Amino acid sequence: MGAVATDTSTGRQTGRLPSEVTSFVGRRHEAAEVKRMLSASRLVTLTGVGGVGKTRLALRVADDARRAFPDGVWLAELAELDNPALLAQSVTEALEIRDHSARPPMDVLIDHLRDRQTLLVLDNCEHLLHACALLTDRLLREAPQLRVLATSRHVLGIGSEQTLAVPTLTLPDASGPRLPTGAFAQCDAVRLFTERARAALPGFTVTDANRDAVEGICRRLDGIPLGIELAAVRLRALSVQQLLGRLDDRFRLLTTGSRAVLPRHQTLRALIDWSYDLCTEREQLLWARVSVFAGSLDLEAAEAVCSGDGLPREEILDLVTELVDKSVLLREEHGATVRYRMLDTLRAYGRERLEAAGEEAVRLRCHRDYYRQLAADARAALFGPAQVQWFTRLQLEHANLRTALEFCYDDPAxxxxxLGIAADLLYHWITSYYLSEGRRWLDDGLAVCPEPTGARARALWTNSWLAIIQSDTDAASAMLEESRAIGERLDLEPVLGYSALYSGMVAMYRGDAEAAITLYEEAVSRHRATGDPVGLALALIRLSLAHSFIGDSQRAIALGEESLAVCDAYGEGWHRAYTMMALGVEVWRQGDTERAAALERESLEFNRSLDDPLGVGVNLEVLAWIAATERDFPRAARLLGVVRTVWRAVGAPLSGYGHLVHYHEECEAAVSRALGKTAFNAAVKEGSRLSYDEGLVYALENVLPAAEPAVGERPSPLTRRESEIAQLVAQGLSNKEIAASLVIAQRTAEGHLEHILSKLGFTSRAQVAVWVAEQSRTALADGKTRSDTAP
Structure with a gap:
C-alpha cells in the first residue's frame, strides 16, 4: 500500500507514493535532469527498456518535488490495467477522488485538477499508449497548473512532451586507467550489485580478489538494474566467479559465439530466461500461473488459483517462499496481512510461458472462480463484525476483481x-472510489444478459441504488419496475423486498413521503419474513427518517431503536452508524442538541474509520444544523464549508438523502442572516479550505489546525482521537476497555485502531505501544532542548 504524504506544516495530505522497499542507488545526474525538465515542461516522459529503472527514478524525483506541488504528488500505476476504457477511472481512483456522480470520469478528473497545482506520475504507459496520450493531452490543456511525469517504453507523442531516455547504471570506463578498488566500488552499477548482494549474503564486499568478477557481471548485464538485482540473488548459492561463469555460458549460447554486444532487451530476456531455468519445475509452474493476477495476491489466492495439475496445494507456501527468495515475487505487508507482487516485466514473461503451455484460459477461469467466490463471501459476511476487514480486503483486491469481471464480459457465455460478481460487490462500489465503475459493470452486464432471471432481478435493484446515489432516479425507477416484475413472476420474496425498499427511496427523493412510507413498510415486512437483517436494517433506517420527516417523532425513534437492536444482534457497525445518524436527525428536531451531537459524532467516527464519504457528508450536515440551533453560527458556517467540499468530491449534495435538503437550506439561510453575508462567506470559505482530515477533526473535536508547528515539534501522523486511542493501547487497554473509557462503540474503537496501524505501518498493538513511548521521549527531549536554549 502506498504511503500517504503529509505537509508537516499544515497537516494537509499532499499525495500518495509507495514507500521505497530497497535503497535507491545513484541516478544523481538523471534525477537533476528530470527536475530541470519538469521546471520547463509540463510533460516529461522517461523512456527505456524494461528493468532499466524508469519507475524508481520517477518516484524519487516525484518525492523530492513535493514542496513544489502544494496540491499533491500522486502515482497512477497502470501496469495492471489492460482495458484502455478504464484509464480515466483508474486515474481518478489513484488521486482518491470521491465522486459518486454519473459524470464521465474524464470530466471528474478535469474538474478536480483544473485549479490545482499537482504532479501526476503515470507509470507504465506503453501498453495503453494511445489512451494515455489522449488523456494526458486533454488534462494538460484543461488543467493549466498540472504537470505529468510519465514512464513508458515508448514516447507518448504529444507536442509539448520532453523525453529522457533513462540510461543503464554507470560502469568504469573500460578503456581508461584501472580505478582503485574503493573508487571502483562507488560506480552506480557496482554499488547496486553490492547492496543487493549483501541482502543475499550479509557481509559481502568488493575486494581486490573479486572486483574483476563483479565488473564482469555488471558489464555482462549492461548495467540494467533489474538484471543486476536478479543476478545478485544467486550469491546465496554461487560464488561471484561462478555467477559470472554461468552468465557467460548463458549469453554465449544466445549469440552462438558472436562477439557482438547484445541488445539490452535481449540481455534482460536472457537473464530472465536464466532465472526461470534455475527454478525447479514446480517453481516455474507457479511463476507462470501467478502471472494471471493483477496487482498483488495473498497466499490463499495463490493456493486456490495456482494449485492442481502438478502443483499440490500444500506445497504452494514453500514455492512462494522460494520465489520471494529469488526476487521473482516481492513481499508486501498490509496491516496484519502479507501480500505478494510480481514486477510487470516478470509477470509478462510468466504470461508468455503460461500461454505457451496452453494453460492461460484454464488459469484465468480459476482466477475468475476464486474472485467470484470471494465476492459472494464478502456479501454473506457484510452484516457482521468482520465488515471492516472485508471492505479493506476488497479494496486491496480491486485490480483482481476487475480482471475477473473482464474475463466474464469477454465471453458471452x-x-x-x-453480472453476479458485480451485484455481489454492491457495498464495495458504494464505500470506496468505485461507484461509477460499479454502475458501468452492472449496466454492461444487464445489456448482454437480458434473460428475466433472479440474477438479473438482483442486479437491477443493486444498480438502482447506485443510480439513486447519483441522483439518476428516472433510471432507478425503470430498473426497479423491471426487477419487481421479475420478482412477482418468479415469486422471489427477497427481490420484492429490495425493490420496495429502493422504490421507497425514489419516492422520498421526489417528495412523496406517504408513498415512501408504504413502500418502506412493505420492505420491512418482506425482509422480516425472509430473515434478511441487511434489508431489514436498511428499511428501518429509511422508515425512521421518513417518519421523522412527517413529524411522527415517537415512531421515528422506535424504528431507529429497532434498527440498532438488529445491528447489535449481529455485531454490525456500518448500518448501525447510519441508524445513529437517522436518530440524530430526529433527536435534533426534538431540541436535544447535546444528545443529537453525540449520536452524530459516534456515527461520524465509524464512517470516518471506514472512509465512507457518503455517511461522513450526512453526519457533517447534521452537525452543522445542530451548531446553528445552538447559535454557534461561526462553527455552523465552517461546517457548511467542510461539507461543501465533501459533496463536491462525492458528486451530489446529500446523495441518496435528497429529502433532507430543506434542512440544509434552512440552516444556510439562518446562519447567513445571523452572521451577515460577508462574515458568513468568510467562515464557509475557511471551512472549505480545510483538508478532508482537518475538516473531520474540526467536526469531531471543534479544533482548527494550527498554522505552523513550533520549532522542534514533530507533527503526529495521527489525529487527536487516534492519538488518544494509541495512548490507551500503550496502557494495555483492550478494545472493549478503550470503547468504555471514551464512551464510543467497540467497533468504532476497532476501526480507529485499524487506521492507526495502517498510518504507522505497524501490524501489532505492541508496536503502537513502543511508538507512543518513543514519541513521549522525543517530546521530552525537544522540550528540554527548547528550555536549555531559551533566552
Missing amino acids: ECAYG
Missing part, C-alpha cells in the same frame, strides 16, 4: 457470472 460467461457474462452471467460477471
Whole structure:
C-alpha cells in the first residue's frame, strides 16, 4: 500500500507514493535532469527498456518535488490495467477522488485538477499508449497548473512532451586507467550489485580478489538494474566467479559465439530466461500461473488459483517462499496481512510461458472462480463484525476483481457470472472510489444478459441504488419496475423486498413521503419474513427518517431503536452508524442538541474509520444544523464549508438523502442572516479550505489546525482521537476497555485502531505501544532542548 504524504506544516495530505522497499542507488545526474525538465515542461516522459529503472527514478524525483506541488504528488500505476476504457477511472481512483456522480470520469478528473497545482506520475504507459496520450493531452490543456511525469517504453507523442531516455547504471570506463578498488566500488552499477548482494549474503564486499568478477557481471548485464538485482540473488548459492561463469555460458549460447554486444532487451530476456531455468519445475509452474493476477495476491489466492495439475496445494507456501527468495515475487505487508507482487516485466514473461503451455484460459477461469467466490463471501459476511476487514480486503483486491469481471464480459457465455460478481460487490462500489465503475459493470452486464432471471432481478435493484446515489432516479425507477416484475413472476420474496425498499427511496427523493412510507413498510415486512437483517436494517433506517420527516417523532425513534437492536444482534457497525445518524436527525428536531451531537459524532467516527464519504457528508450536515440551533453560527458556517467540499468530491449534495435538503437550506439561510453575508462567506470559505482530515477533526473535536508547528515539534501522523486511542493501547487497554473509557462503540474503537496501524505501518498493538513511548521521549527531549536554549 502506498504511503500517504503529509505537509508537516499544515497537516494537509499532499499525495500518495509507495514507500521505497530497497535503497535507491545513484541516478544523481538523471534525477537533476528530470527536475530541470519538469521546471520547463509540463510533460516529461522517461523512456527505456524494461528493468532499466524508469519507475524508481520517477518516484524519487516525484518525492523530492513535493514542496513544489502544494496540491499533491500522486502515482497512477497502470501496469495492471489492460482495458484502455478504464484509464480515466483508474486515474481518478489513484488521486482518491470521491465522486459518486454519473459524470464521465474524464470530466471528474478535469474538474478536480483544473485549479490545482499537482504532479501526476503515470507509470507504465506503453501498453495503453494511445489512451494515455489522449488523456494526458486533454488534462494538460484543461488543467493549466498540472504537470505529468510519465514512464513508458515508448514516447507518448504529444507536442509539448520532453523525453529522457533513462540510461543503464554507470560502469568504469573500460578503456581508461584501472580505478582503485574503493573508487571502483562507488560506480552506480557496482554499488547496486553490492547492496543487493549483501541482502543475499550479509557481509559481502568488493575486494581486490573479486572486483574483476563483479565488473564482469555488471558489464555482462549492461548495467540494467533489474538484471543486476536478479543476478545478485544467486550469491546465496554461487560464488561471484561462478555467477559470472554461468552468465557467460548463458549469453554465449544466445549469440552462438558472436562477439557482438547484445541488445539490452535481449540481455534482460536472457537473464530472465536464466532465472526461470534455475527454478525447479514446480517453481516455474507457479511463476507462470501467478502471472494471471493483477496487482498483488495473498497466499490463499495463490493456493486456490495456482494449485492442481502438478502443483499440490500444500506445497504452494514453500514455492512462494522460494520465489520471494529469488526476487521473482516481492513481499508486501498490509496491516496484519502479507501480500505478494510480481514486477510487470516478470509477470509478462510468466504470461508468455503460461500461454505457451496452453494453460492461460484454464488459469484465468480459476482466477475468475476464486474472485467470484470471494465476492459472494464478502456479501454473506457484510452484516457482521468482520465488515471492516472485508471492505479493506476488497479494496486491496480491486485490480483482481476487475480482471475477473473482464474475463466474464469477454465471453458471452460467461457474462452471467460477471453480472453476479458485480451485484455481489454492491457495498464495495458504494464505500470506496468505485461507484461509477460499479454502475458501468452492472449496466454492461444487464445489456448482454437480458434473460428475466433472479440474477438479473438482483442486479437491477443493486444498480438502482447506485443510480439513486447519483441522483439518476428516472433510471432507478425503470430498473426497479423491471426487477419487481421479475420478482412477482418468479415469486422471489427477497427481490420484492429490495425493490420496495429502493422504490421507497425514489419516492422520498421526489417528495412523496406517504408513498415512501408504504413502500418502506412493505420492505420491512418482506425482509422480516425472509430473515434478511441487511434489508431489514436498511428499511428501518429509511422508515425512521421518513417518519421523522412527517413529524411522527415517537415512531421515528422506535424504528431507529429497532434498527440498532438488529445491528447489535449481529455485531454490525456500518448500518448501525447510519441508524445513529437517522436518530440524530430526529433527536435534533426534538431540541436535544447535546444528545443529537453525540449520536452524530459516534456515527461520524465509524464512517470516518471506514472512509465512507457518503455517511461522513450526512453526519457533517447534521452537525452543522445542530451548531446553528445552538447559535454557534461561526462553527455552523465552517461546517457548511467542510461539507461543501465533501459533496463536491462525492458528486451530489446529500446523495441518496435528497429529502433532507430543506434542512440544509434552512440552516444556510439562518446562519447567513445571523452572521451577515460577508462574515458568513468568510467562515464557509475557511471551512472549505480545510483538508478532508482537518475538516473531520474540526467536526469531531471543534479544533482548527494550527498554522505552523513550533520549532522542534514533530507533527503526529495521527489525529487527536487516534492519538488518544494509541495512548490507551500503550496502557494495555483492550478494545472493549478503550470503547468504555471514551464512551464510543467497540467497533468504532476497532476501526480507529485499524487506521492507526495502517498510518504507522505497524501490524501489532505492541508496536503502537513502543511508538507512543518513543514519541513521549522525543517530546521530552525537544522540550528540554527548547528550555536549555531559551533566552
